[in-house]
Amino acid sequence: MKLFRLITATLLCCVSISSFATEREIDSVAAIVDNSVVLESDIADIVERVKRNAAAQNQTLPSDAALRTQATERLILTSLQLQMAQRMGMQISDAQLDDTIRNIAQNEKLSLDAFRQQVINEEGNYERFRERLRDEMITGEVVRANVQRRIYISPQEIDSLIKLMEDQGASNEQYNIGHILIAIPSQATAEDITETKDRADKVMQLLRDGSDFKRIAIASSSGSNALEGGDLGWMNINEMPTLFSEAIRGRKKTDIIGPLRSGAGFHILTIFDIRGENVADINEIKSRHILIKPSIIVSEDRARSMLAEFAAKVRSGEADFAELAKQHSEDPGSKLNGGDLGWSEPSIFVPAFRDTLNRLAINEISEPFRTEHGWHIAQVLDKRTVDATADKKREQVYRMIFNRRYNEEASNFLRELRAEAHIEVMSEK
Structure with a gap:
């Protein structure tokens, strides 16, 4: 930790010298969180967003000091979760992020271009919004991965x-x-x-x-x-x-x-x-998928490219989805059934899988996408609305x-x- 703080101080010193030379305002460290830091600029960004949202809703706010304390605590927890995600090898790919943004835009009945412009109008920086959303998706996956295994319901x-x-x-x-x-x-x-x-x-x-x-x-x-x-x-x-x-x-x-x-x-x-x-009514989807888990032998890029190749072959009629699932899928629960997941509500799946299923039309095959379990391609076979039976x-x-x-x-x-x-x-x- 002493070495980490020494490196942080050295970097800040370098930034200070550079900033002084160009007469620019420097950033500074607000908190040390294990092997990372919380920056003053990130705190200021959250405080500004809270104020902007409050103004839009005519909501009164406490003092800037109280807002700063809450923003600091939020960033500390985010930093801890992101560090844990790094140790777990958990990532959100650009493709996953794009799928999520597409779903947000669709829910707001906006085109991607219109949604992008809305973000720029409200927040000023679209790329910063993308990276903040990526962090929120990663921290959500960290909590799910660590909490779900604690829960047993008889x-x-x-x-x-x-x-x-x-x-x-x-x-x-x-x-x-x-x-x-x-x-x-x-x-x-x-x-x-x-x-x-x-x-x-x-x-x-x-x-x-x-x-x-x-x-x-x-x-x-x-x-x-x-x-x-x-x-x-x-x-x-x-x-x-x-x-x-x-x-x-x-x-x-x-x-x-x-x-x-x-x-x-x-x-x-x-x-x-x-x-x-x-x-009274429940919307269900009948779907199937193929899962490839990245490993020392199969890299992230290799897993994604394999699935892209499988999807292309199925679309062109060169291969059968079920046979590919039986040969290659690493989901033991569906592999022997040709990847078939049966009828289910999309909400039971992790968010990236749920959002992909909701976006697909019947018989459409997705592009490869990443979840906490690995890389997938999925296909929606049918959709239905059913009564809320005893089951x-x-x-x-x-x-x-x-x-x-x-x-x-x-x-x-x-x-x-x-x-x-x-x-x-x-x-x-």
Whole structure:
């Protein structure tokens, strides 16, 4: 670490000399995060984006100092996840990134050129947006790869929740939840816990007195969604962490709930909005794929080029997709079935695979694309809309339990990642 800091200082010195010679403003290190750094320019970029978004929504904000603290914490966690991704050999290719941007543009009903211009108008720099999106995709994959293996859901749990929902006459209502976390320090003393509780009580009083929840979340929350005003998005009550669902049940819009104590700290919740959800119809896709995993023997470029060749041969009629899958695919679950994945909702797959399936027309074969599992080509064989049968209800209940458990474990994973890291935040000049 001493060597790393010496190298960082030397580089900054060189930058300073060069900048002085050309009379340009220099960048500087705001924090050391294991083997990387957080730069002042990156903090300024996040603060500026938050201010721009708040102005567009007529949202009041806390002080610049509070925004800077939240931006620094966001970048520290991002840096830790990107370093872990590098150790795991996890990458997002340009092709994957382009697919994601294409899907975002389609969802906003814009052409790629129009979407690009919108980004430039709103943010000023399209390439910076691309790289930020790439980082967000990588950090999402890091969390998924580390959290999914922690989750096991037994058939008995599914049966119990189905019975509970039937007994309660549970509806399909969804809640848009706001969340503030007043975190307890690691290895906290009794005095630390008391001080944290006092802070949570003061936040509660501010909210009861009419302070804006999102503004207070940005200023005070240690939650991962602090810069979004604590907005957790839309969730069914059975997808929430158990602590939240028990407290939310029976509450109405704008209620302030808390403080709720957990191992992470004291939680304060509000309900931004409530809506019903129509889940009678489910869209399914029948698909198949071929997976090639990069290795010491098969490079990233070789895996991609092999699949590009397979796709070309199938399109020209020189080869059969199913036979190629049986011979070459490295997915043991579908290989013997010619790569057939059967009927399923695209949402069960990792984002890059899901987005590719949603974009493909029936019988269309994709270009090679990368996921955390390796390189794929995929083909959509058919699409259908089905009723929510008993089997589908079990799948929905499974996803509710999974989402609730995933949210809890993701928070635990990020807390553990930060606690184990060497982090040194420089004082602001």
